Amino acid sequence: MLLLWLRVLRRRFQHVPRRVPCRHSSRGAKASRAGWEERNKNSVKWKQLEHKGPYFAPAYEPLPDGVRFFYDGKPVKLSLAAEEVATLYGKMLHLECTTKEVFRRNFFSDWRKEMTAEERKVITHLDKCDFMEIHRYFMERTEARRTLPREQKQKLKEEAEELQQEFGYCILDGHREKIGNFKTEPPGLFRGRGDHPKMGMLKRRIMPEDVVINCSRDSKVPEPPSGHQWKEVRSDNTVTWLAAWTENIQNSFKYIILNPSSKLKGEKDWQKYEVARRLKGIVDKIRAQYQADWKSPEMKKRQLAVALYFIDKLSLRTGNEKEEGETADTVGCCSLRVEHVLLHEKADGQEYVVELDFLGKDSIRYNNRVTVEKHVFQNLQHFMEDKDPRDNLFDALTTASLNRHLQDLMEGLTAKVFRTYNASITLQEQLRVLTRAEDSITSKVLAYNRANRAVAVLCNHQRAIPKTFEKSMQKLQQKIEAKKAQVAEARVELEKVKADLRTLGDSKSKSLLQKERQLMKLEERLAQLHMQAADKEANKQVALGTAKLNYLDPRISIAWCKKFQVPIEKIYSKTQRERFAWAFNLADEDFEF
């Protein structure tokens, strides 16, 4: 107990890098020194790093006098601290999370901590709190900003740009690089995903005193805001972050990091895909091995073989253990429980069907039925025998042991590489199947999106159905109906011209040709609309962006664009092109993943 407490204390008040010792610290044993220096040399991320430190969220601005908080029907003037937290809740009143019991309980408990003793005595039930005026005030403010005259908006934009120029860049090894997030996160109420036990807790304001600055020794050290000081200034060139602080919800670090367009990030991205390409070279061997291991007499080996099969075939995440009660209950491959698996000897006319149904990352549901080999099926039956629904399916397996095994198979191989590999190889293959050189650019882009979608489905990248989906779908249907009518009309006209032609001779043959061409065009357009509608429906719940940004080797897409003369702008937005800048010189039209 005491030990635990000490650990918590240390976690709270120190910020000691544990992975790589500070490069200036003296080393003990001489024998380990060479190894350390070797490792350290590889892990040096920069020689020079200079920046202005984070930009802090604006101080709290008290509510104007006309905006009141009511308790039990009576207006109550809150202390500044209590008022600030009340506004955080009031702003969110229109969101569903404020109706959730856990959210309300956590919020109220944390809010009471900010109250004066006096307030705490009076405000004892959230049900009796009325934030309506606060809510209205913030909604009106948002609305006012939205309807600001053009030149005012322009001015705000310029101010934002100025801020970006001042705080949004750093110097890294002589190059001016964009920072990803140069602002500290403002205080707010924690919005976990899914059934998060901590939703509604107060995420406290970050002060300069919380922030560790990382920059090179000889650089201009950023100035803390006046009257304040940094928690620490250090110079650790084995890490890539510029500043860091501990957040109070999970007690973990938050970092100020570089933008994906930076050289450092780009190189890392390139490396990631190179590892995945190396996997391509030995994946057959790995598959053969895990298939053989399904028959191993060792339970451990069989569990590993079946888990790896899932990771490979279904592109599941590895699935680390999580501390119960600290986060939403979600799982990945290694943390699957018996309750997440259903075995069907026969289903949908197939033998050996496995049904997986669980909440994965971000509490997104994974629900899939898949036919497996008999050995896999029998192994699963065995793994589930005499277990409770809440027991782990792979009880003899951890992510660490899995990754250790993979590391032995190939340097740099970890479980997530399979996701990258399968995603990229699927894109390449689908592009090959779906692209027709003679198609229009529009059709080719459609084909690309379909290939992208195949990957997104594989990786289970979902999104909420867009709020306007039904409406815009209806609109598209109307367009289709209108086009159908046009086609019908064109047909009638064509028939009429044909009839005229028979009675009046060939004097109108030119008009016949014209009508035929017109009909064809309309039919083509109708077919296109049908395709668009089918695509829209298929995309309803599928998020394409995640795969595009994180799993698909950009060289595949760039090569495809070059080969089929599709402008890259049709595939990548401006920021995406900046992010993938590293790939443009590395991919000619016959690049193969």
Next chain:
DNA sequence: AATCTAACTTAGTAGGCATACA
């Protein structure tokens, strides 16, 4: 060997913004 956790990648969403449309 198990556990912890720093540092990094991967993830969905809200809302801003540009563009199409009336």
Next chain:
DNA sequence: TGTATGCCTACTAAGTTAGATT
């Protein structure tokens, strides 16, 4: 010229991995 629409980006939560510690 204002409004609806759909795309894009900022934001930040939630994963993975591996070195250090116990």
